[in-house]
Amino acid sequence: xxxxxxxxxxxxxxxxxxxxxxxxxxxxxxxxxxxxxxxxxxxxxxxxxxxxxxxxxxxxxxxxxxxxxxxxxxxxxxxxxxxxxxxxxxxxxxxxxxxxxxxxxxxxxxxxxxxxxxxxxxxxxxxxxxxxxxxxxxxxxxxxxxxxxxxxxxxxxxxxxxxxxxxxxxxxxxxxxxxxxxxxxxxxxxxxxxxxxxxxxxxxxxxxxxxxxxxxxxxxxxxxxxxxxxxxxxxxxxxxxxxxxxxxxxxxxxxxxxxxx
Amino acid sequence: xxxxxxxxxxxxxxxxxxxxxxxxxxxxxxxxxxxxxxxxxxxxxxxxxxxxxxxxxxxxxxxxxxxxxxxxxxxxxxxxxxxxxxxxxxxxxxxxxxxxxxxxxxxxxxxxxxxxxxxxxxxxxxxxxxxxxxxxxxxxxxxxxxxxxxxxxxxxxxxxxxxxxxxxxxxxxxxxxxxxxxxxxxxxxxxxxxxxxxxxxxxxxxxxxxxxxxxxxxxxxxxxxxxxxxxxxxxxxxxxxxxxxxxxxxxxxxxxxxxxx
Numbered sequence: 119x120x121x122x123x124x125x126x127x128x129x130x131x132x133x134x135x136x137x138x139x140x141x142x143x144x145x146x147x148x149x150x151x152x153x154x155x156x157x158x159x160x161x162x163x164x165x166x167x168x169x170x171x172x173x174x175x176x177x178x179x180x181x182x183x184x185x186x187x188x189x190x191x192x193x194x195x196x197x198x199x200x201x202x203x204x205x206x207x208x209x210x211x212x213x214x215x216x217x218x219x220x221x222x223x224x225x226x227x228x229x230x231x232x233x234x235x236x237x238x239x240x241x242x243x244x245x246x247x248x249x250x251x252x253x254x255x256x257x258x259x260x261x262x263x264x265x266x267x268x269x270x271x272x273x274x275x276x277x278x279x280x281x282x283x284x285x286x287x288x289x290x291x292x293x294x295x296x297x298x299x300x301x302x303x304x305x306x307x308x309x310x311x312x313x314x315x316x317x318x319x320x321x322x323x324x325x326x327x328x329x330x331x332x333x334x335x336x337x338x339x340x341x342x343x344x345x346x347x348x349x350x351x352x353x354x355x356x357x358x359x360x361x362x363x364x365x366x367x368x369x370x371x372x373x374x375x376x377x378x379x
Numbered sequence: 380x381x382x383x384x385x386x387x388x389x390x391x392x393x394x395x396x397x398x399x400x401x402x403x404x405x406x407x408x409x410x411x412x413x414x415x416x417x418x419x420x421x422x423x424x425x426x427x428x429x430x431x432x433x434x435x436x437x438x439x440x441x442x443x444x445x446x447x448x449x450x451x452x453x454x455x456x457x458x459x460x461x462x463x464x465x466x467x468x469x470x471x472x473x474x475x476x477x478x479x480x481x482x483x484x485x486x487x488x489x490x491x492x493x494x495x496x497x498x499x500x501x502x503x504x505x506x507x508x509x510x511x512x513x514x515x516x517x518x519x520x521x522x523x524x525x526x527x528x529x530x531x532x533x534x535x536x537x538x539x540x541x542x543x544x545x546x547x548x549x550x551x552x553x554x555x556x557x558x559x560x561x562x563x564x565x566x567x568x569x570x571x572x573x574x575x576x577x578x579x580x581x582x583x584x585x586x587x588x589x590x591x592x593x594x595x596x597x598x599x600x601x602x603x604x605x606x607x608x609x610x611x612x613x614x615x616x617x618x619x620x621x622x623x624x625x626x627x628x629x630x631x632x633x634x635x636x637x638x639x640x
Contacts, residue, residue, distance in 0.1 A: 158448050158494035208445055209454070212436040222432070223464030225506050229457040230433075233450055240447045278502035282449055 142195030146375030150247070153259075154281015157236075160244055162284065167247040168372055169284060171258040171349075172365075173340070174292030175333055176314050177302035178354045179361065183292065184254050186362045187369060191252050196373075199246040202256035206237035217313065228266050232279055235262065239282065247284070259283045260291070260347065264339035268332070269319065287372045289349030290365055291340055296333035298355060300326070383509045384471050391471030392597050393508070395482035397564065398516030399557050400538070401526035402578045403585070407516065408480050410586045411593065415476060420602040423470045427481030430461040441537050448493035451537065455486055456503050463507055471508075476602050483507055484571060488563040492556065493543060512596050514589060515568060518578035520558055527553070 150165040172180045188198050204210045213230050216222050246253050259280040315325050316332025384393050396404040415422045437454050440446040470477050483504040490500045539549040540556025576585055
């Protein structure tokens with residue numbers, strides 16, 4: 119489990135040790151835009167908060183890093199909200215159930231995930247951003263798109279679908295080699311996840327082989343998406359502290375209005 | 380996609396009915412289904428918003444009035460995709476006459492009235508082929524309204540378009556909402572080559588026109604379950620013989636072993 123407090127990181131942040139006590143830095147409000155049309159009735163200019171996305175495979179350290187970012191942001195006086203995939207009240211139980219049976223075809227699964235995303239977008243992300251919160255997204259449309267692209271879905275179709283999403287202020291992709299992900303997964307669970315192994319794709323009957331192949335394909339799609347969307351690739355092989363340091367510095371830059379892309 | 384199933388060279392055909400609530404389209408497609416079944420044809424019927432999988436999420440969303448235009452649109456698209464990928468497309472490919480009570484045009488009309496960008500909605504549904512025949516049941520707005528309002532005076536929230544805040548009175552809201560949908564249907568008539576049926580006529584008169592059009596446009600003989608003429612998807616004798624030969628030439632392994640003993 120992720121440890122919720124790591125004061126060491128806070129102290130190491132340049133010039134923050136004393137300012138932490140009372141001075142709260144006001145974030146610079148920047149214009150937000152959507153990837154496409156956005157959502158009916160929502161004006162990007164009214165989204166005062168920031169949207170920070172952490173992407174990466176299971177075992178890449180996403181939740182640990184998000185917990186650290188939340189600690190750091192709150193210690194600096196910023197209100198935070200967290201979202202993630204398959205957490206909507208609208209469809210997540212049904213989505214879970216459908217996945218267990220593995221009975222959904224790819225377009226259906228894709229749209230189910232999009233519905234889950236849209237529900238959280240409209241009920242959590244956008245209202246929180248309007249209210250000036252820092253929204254931390256544990257995965258975002260990039261994972262959804264990469265998964266679908268690996269499954270052969272049409273890229274323009276996906277781009278249109280996710281035109282509802284606001285462009286984040288920062289996106290960090292924690293890149294970890296598939297071989298290392300296997301080790302981390304086994305140290306936690308002793309079993310590979312069916313979907314994280316891409317077993318539905320029929321790449322291999324052997325789950326271990328399938329996992330490595332699927333994660334390589336996902337990493338390939340992320341590198342492609344990185345070139346299009348320009349997010350930050352973070353070397354996830356380093357220590358928790360080192361990664362945390364890098365993310366904190368970059369989020370700090372975002373708060374003062376220097377977007378990472 | 381914008382091609383019909385026939386243009387995609389699939390052996391089956393898809394017939395859709397569209398129209399306002401209360402236009403009598405469900406009655407007409409039911410009578411069409413009965414007529415085709417009585418002739419011993421391969422028929423499959425599918426209704427809008429009927430996927431078992433998605434149903435609980437949709438009804439939960441509607442009951443709790445949780446749906447926004449975007450999630451309303453996406454959850455119906457998920458429902459459609461599930462039916463399309465698991466039933467409609469495979470059945471058309473197997474040479475069935477597939478009848479649909481509402482098709483993608485329902486989404487084009489409703490979602491657009493709710494404020495979703497028309498090209499976003501159309502883009503989402505572009506995985507689906509166009510019907511080979513689409514009937515649009517065009518009734519005077521007052522006739523449709525009266526049929527609904529006489530029958531079940533308790534209007535549901537989304538059905539009445541209450542989410543659009545057109546009026547605080549459900550009946551007035553329903554009238555405005557249906558009126559806008561009718562405009563969009565009329566605008567799509569030429570583009571999607573709707574066969575317009577005068578829904579102000581009596582049930583029998585409408586059914587006679589429907590049956591005539593189906594007979595003219597579709598070679599019904601080729602959809603017979605048993606026997607009939609040149610069947611597009613009937614397993615040909617040539618194909619059957621090929622399989623028979625293979626079975627004789629390559630007996631199963633167990634059979635071979637049995638011979639040795």
